[in-house]
Amino acid sequence: MTEQSAAKLATLADVARLAGVSAMTVSRVVNEPAKVSPATQERVQQAMDQLRYRPNVMAQSLVRGRSRTIGVVTFDTAQYGPAAALLGIERAARERGYGVAIAAIERADHASLRDAVHSLDDRLVDGLVIIAPFVSTAGALRSLDRRTPVVLAGAGHAGEAPIVGIDQGKGASLATRHLLDLGHRTVHHVAGPSDWIESRLRTDGWRAALEAAAAAAPPPIEGDWSPLSGYNAGLLLANDPQTTAVFVANDQMALGVLSAFHERGIRVPEDVSIVGFDDTPESAFYTPALTTVRQDFILLGEVAVELLDRLVADEGSTAPVKHLIEPQLVIRASTGRMRQDHPHS
Amino acid sequence: MTEQSAAKLATLADVARLAGVSAMTVSRVVNEPAKVSPATQERVQQAMDQLRYRPNVMAQSLVRGRSRTIGVVTFDTAQYGPAAALLGIERAARERGYGVAIAAIERADHASLRDAVHSLDDRLVDGLVIIAPFVSTAGALRSLDRRTPVVLAGAGHAGEAPIVGIDQGKGASLATRHLLDLGHRTVHHVAGPSDWIESRLRTDGWRAALEAAAAAAPPPIEGDWSPLSGYNAGLLLANDPQTTAVFVANDQMALGVLSAFHERGIRVPEDVSIVGFDDTPESAFYTPALTTVRQDFILLGEVAVELLDRLVADEGSTAPVKHLIEPQLVIRASTGRMRQDHPHS
DNA sequence: AGATTCAATGTGAGCGCTAACATGCGGAAT
DNA sequence: ATTCCGCATGTTAGCGCTCACATTGAATCT
Numbered sequence: 001m002t003e004q005s006a007a008k009l010a011t012l013a014d015v016a017r018l019a020g021v022s023a024m025t026v027s028r029v030v031n032e033p034a035k036v037s038p039a040t041q042e043r044v045q046q047a048m049d050q051l052r053y054r055p056n057v058m059a060q061s062l063v064r065g066r067s068r069t070i071g072v073v074t075f076d077t078a079q080y081g082p083a084a085a086l087l088g089i090e091r092a093a094r095e096r097g098y099g100v101a102i103a104a105i106e107r108a109d110h111a112s113l114r115d116a117v118h119s120l121d122d123r124l125v126d127g128l129v130i131i132a133p134f135v136s137t138a139g140a141l142r143s144l145d146r147r148t149p150v151v152l153a154g155a156g157h158a159g160e161a162p163i164v165g166i167d168q169g170k171g172a173s174l175a176t177r178h179l180l181d182l183g184h185r186t187v188h189h190v191a192g193p194s195d196w197i198e199s200r201l202r203t204d205g206w207r208a209a210l211e212a213a214a215a216a217a218p219p220p221i222e223g224d225w226s227p228l229s230g231y232n233a234g235l236l237l238a239n240d241p242q243t244t245a246v247f248v249a250n251d252q253m254a255l256g257v258l259s260a261f262h263e264r265g266i267r268v269p270e271d272v273s274i275v276g277f278d279d280t281p282e283s284a285f286y287t288p289a290l291t292t293v294r295q296d297f298i299l300l301g302e303v304a305v306e307l308l309d310r311l312v313a314d315e316g317s318t319a320p321v322k323h324l325i326e327p328q329l330v331i332r333a334s335t336g337r338m339r340q341d342h343p344h345s
Numbered sequence: 346m347t348e349q350s351a352a353k354l355a356t357l358a359d360v361a362r363l364a365g366v367s368a369m370t371v372s373r374v375v376n377e378p379a380k381v382s383p384a385t386q387e388r389v390q391q392a393m394d395q396l397r398y399r400p401n402v403m404a405q406s407l408v409r410g411r412s413r414t415i416g417v418v419t420f421d422t423a424q425y426g427p428a429a430a431l432l433g434i435e436r437a438a439r440e441r442g443y444g445v446a447i448a449a450i451e452r453a454d455h456a457s458l459r460d461a462v463h464s465l466d467d468r469l470v471d472g473l474v475i476i477a478p479f480v481s482t483a484g485a486l487r488s489l490d491r492r493t494p495v496v497l498a499g500a501g502h503a504g505e506a507p508i509v510g511i512d513q514g515k516g517a518s519l520a521t522r523h524l525l526d527l528g529h530r531t532v533h534h535v536a537g538p539s540d541w542i543e544s545r546l547r548t549d550g551w552r553a554a555l556e557a558a559a560a561a562a563p564p565p566i567e568g569d570w571s572p573l574s575g576y577n578a579g580l581l582l583a584n585d586p587q588t589t590a591v592f593v594a595n596d597q598m599a600l601g602v603l604s605a606f607h608e609r610g611i612r613v614p615e616d617v618s619i620v621g622f623d624d625t626p627e628s629a630f631y632t633p634a635l636t637t638v639r640q641d642f643i644l645l646g647e648v649a650v651e652l653l654d655r656l657v658a659d660e661g662s663t664a665p666v667k668h669l670i671e672p673q674l675v676i677r678a679s680t681g682r683m684r685q686d687h688p689h690s
Numbered sequence: 691a692g693a694t695t696c697a698a699t700g701t702g703a704g705c706g707c708t709a710a711c712a713t714g715c716g717g718a719a720t
Numbered sequence: 721a722t723t724c725c726g727c728a729t730g731t732t733a734g735c736g737c738t739c740a741c742a743t744t745g746a747a748t749c750t
Contacts, residue, residue, distance in 0.1 A: 009492060011736055022700050027738060037698060052490055057467045058412065059736035062403050063705050069446070069468070076432060078626075078642075083428040087421060090449045099468055101414070101446045104435045122402045123414070123444055145397060147354060227630040252627060259630040281423075282597060285572040285604040287632045297423075356706055367730050372708060382728060404706035408735050695748070701741085712731070720723075 010051035019047035030055055061124060069099040070308060071120030071148075073113070073130045076104040079225065079252075080280045081297055082131050085153060088301020089129055096309055101125060108134040108195060114144055121147050127308040129153050129301075130161075133197050149311035153304040155197040162311065164303045164323040168198050171293040171327035172205025175247045175275040178291070178329055180213050182273060183338040184245035189220040190233040190257060192249040202249050202277060218242075223253045230256025238264040243272055244338050251276040251283045251292055258286060258334070269336035279330055288333035295327050355396035364392035375400055406469060414444040415653060416465030416493075418458070418475045421449040424570065424597075425625045426642055427476050430498060433646020434474055441654055446470060453479040453540055459489055466492050472653040474498050474646075475506075478542050494656035498649040500542040507656065507666040509648045513543050516638040516672035517550025520592045520620040523636070523674055525558050527618060528683040529590035534565040535578040535602060537594040547594050547622060563587075568598045575601025583609040588617055589683050596621040596628045596637055603631055603679070614681035624675055633678035640672050 016023040021040060028036050029044040036044070047053075061067040070093055074082050086102070093100045101123055103116040113132065120128060125148060130137065133154040141150065141161060152163040179187045189206050192199030203220055210217045221236055223229030230253030237243045238260060248254040254276030261268055268274055268288055276283060279294035303323055361368045366385060373381050374389045381389070392398075406412040415438055419427050431447070438445045446468055448461035458477065465473060470493060475482065478499040486495065486506060497508040524532045534551050537544030548565055555562045566581055568574030575598025582588045583605060593599040599621030606613055613619055613633055621628060624639035648668055 012738095013736080023737080024701080024739095025699060028699085031738085035698075040698085054463065054467050056407075056469065056736050058403055058407050058469045059705090060738075061705095062401075062407055062707090062736080063738050065705075067403065076436065078425060078429040078432055080423060084423040087423055087449060090447060091421065091451075094448070094464075099446055099464060100448070101444055102435060103439070103445070104432060106436075118399065119439075119444060122399055124401065124403045227627050231630060255627055255630045259632060259634075262632050282572050282600055282627065285576060285600045287604060287607050289604075357708095358706080368706090369708080369731080370729060373729085376708085380728075385728080401706050404735090405708075406735095407706080407737090408708050410735075691750105693749080695746105697746090698744085700743070703739085703741105705737085705739095707735090709734095710732090713729080715727085715729100716725105717727105718723105718725080720721100 009056075010053040011056070012053075014051055015044065015047045015053050018051065019044045066126050066312075067099075067124045068097055069101055069123070069125045070305065071117075071123070071125035071128045072100060072102045073116045073120065073128060073132055074102060074104050075132050076106040080278060081154075081250075081295065084297035085131050085301045085304075088298035089153075089305055090301075091298070092302040092305035096305065098126070098305070098309075105132055108132075108136060110136070110140045110143075113137065113140045117141075117144055117146060126312045127151070129304045129308060135195050135197050135200065137197075149308060151304050151308045151311070153300060155201060162307055162321040162323075164300060164307055164321075165325065166295045166297075166300060166327050167324045168201035168327075169205035169208065170324075171277060171295070171329075172202040172247065173209040174327065174329040175277065175291075175293050176206045176209035177213070178331070179245040179247065179273055179275060179335065180209065180215065182245070182335060184273065185338075186210065186215045186218060186242075186245070188218050188237055188240075188243050188246045190230060190237075190246060190248040190253055191220040191222050192253075193224050194222060199249060206247050223249070223256075225250055225252060227252050227256040227259070229253060231260045233257060234260025235264070237261075237272075238266055245273045245275075245335075247275050247277075249277050251278045251280045251290060254283075254290055254292070254334075255286055258290075262287075268334050270339070273335040273338070275335060284332060286334070291332045291335040292330055293327050294330050296325060299325055354401075355398045356401070357398075359396055360389065360392045360398050363396060364389045411471050411657075412444075412469045413442055414446055414468070414470045415650065416462075416468070416470035416473045417445060417447045418461045418465065418473060418477050419447060419449050420477050421451040426499075426595075426623060426640065429642035430476050430646045430649075433643035434498075434650055435646070436643070437647040437650035441650065443471070443650070443654075450477055453477075453481060455481070455485045455488075458482065458485045462486075462489055462491060471657045472496070474649045474653060480540050480542050480545065482542075494653060496649050496653045496656070498645060500546060507652055507668075509645060509652055509666075509668040510670070511640045511642075511645060511672050512669045513546035513672075514550035514553065515669075516622060516640070516674075517547040517592065518554040519672065519674040520622065520636075520638050521551045521554035522558070523676070524590040524592065524618055524620060524680065525554065525560065527590070527680060529618065530683075531555065531560045531563060531587075532590045532592050533563050533582060533585075533588050535575060535582075535591060535593040535598055536565040536567050537598075538569050539567060544594060551592055568594070568601075570595055570597060572597045572601040572604070574598060576605045578602060579605025580609070582606075582617075583611055590618045590620075590680075592620050592622075594622055596623045596625045596635060599628075599635055599637070599679075600631055603635075607632075613679050615684070618680040618683075620680060629677060631679070636677045636680040637675055638672050639675050641670060644670055 234257035579602035621637035
């Protein structure tokens, strides 16, 4: 194991001494090689290799006042969406030469968010991406004193901070209209937790699509994103013979609904059609394959970093941007035309 | 938005000036309050509040030579396992006052790993947790020059670095023996990619359990963890009338197998029994509910951080530790007794 | 030839903080 | 009183690096 922990790390000064130049010259070789003559460049390079020199990023950051690191505040969950967005962020950040520091929050409250933001802020990140999509997030954020630009990723009300998200309302409408177009008189809805902005926007989109079609909106059932809550909602829905179409606010809950229906002998899509939201890698392999709304989380992460990068560069333009990504309806086997005879009564 | 980006941040010196004490005293109030008299403590505290002082972690790190940050190298995937482990690490790190920086690698090659390790190393992390479970990882790691302690999380051959993992062989044996106990003559196997250590260990465990029962081991089918590859494997398996029991190396592929069997009219568990690996939140809601091997990824992350913390504290004991967590068989509806008449021929 | 430019390098200061070593002071010990 | 101790605080130096500004020497101009 080639570990040099014992032997002190080589510093700029060490390299300078070995190469017979000043520290500044070595610094230039590292940061702006064009300003150093080829000959000395060569000599310095050799010294660096020999000593295995690697710049101390921390010292650089201290003196430059920027760390080339972005902080990500994420919600403490192994859910597909946040995890994929984090990945997109990491990838985009790396491409632009940023490091990534993360802080997860376990609850939606003010204090957790403050701690997370401060812990990153104190580490002198150049900017923050927040994937903590609670209704309360934007407000909490406003009351915090921060030192860096922030981009909200996922959802949020514009005006608080620049925000990049996937058009939830659009996605929900797409899903609902699809079911309506299939001949269903109305569409039931299993919603996410009401303190998530995304839940609200999806519910709004569903309601809007129903209204536009002059269809009645049955009261939505609220879940917590988990398959189990979807299962429970499915049980409820199964008792209502009116149910012919369901729009579920995420794929995990849709799986639960599927499972409950299967257990109750309700066939999908023959008796009831189901649409999910997210398009996780698993969704195409559910039984039946799930019709759903695809969200490109990777792209979300990339756009967030790009935006943040711009904000970091010219600190002036803090115009409250709102960048919306188009979701996409993916039609698979869980939706079908409504049969004329009553479904399961 | 209370952003102070324009007004320069308050420094120790500013606080000292306002409180009428020396910088050192302020530093003491922050780090070892016991050494300062209550009276000045009070005064300094007031000055800090007034100026909204927050210590510059970077400057502290530079002078102390430690950053109270750990780096996590993870594989670029939204898979459940790595994502959950990352969460466990973050949580454990936060509890111990560590920040977390991440670097994802997209491919299994040497260069990617080196870049990731160096990029974290250069940011002066105090230690590294690596969740990049390729066969080649350990070797690559050895040839790298690093400056901090490393803990391998997930799997790995002992001896390269301290390692904490879930006992894959044990889990695979548990799964296989369960199927054998149900009366199946042999157990087919859908394996993960052969360049993942975890795949190999699971395959080994499966083979060992078969051998112990003097059962023949059919050639395993290799997938890539994805549901699609599981689906393809399922199609293959469906053609073989001998198949009565399948051990699939992760739940996502098991879902694919389930889907293929369903499509071919093979009933689970009546015709064929299936066991997965991981126990994702979805697994209990597959059709049928999946019997699987539970891995506690959160615990994995916590143990990894705990171990790393110890290594960071006393840099001496680099004894190659190996900490194994026990997996757990979760029996659900996808496994059943083998029927005496031939399954599906 | 002298003045002017430019490219290549060097110098000093300081980013914000803390380790290690002073300093000053009141009170206990002699 | 004198010595000594220990507490509360201050001073100096330096972590590793880059900024802003010299300083060189040679090439270019008039």
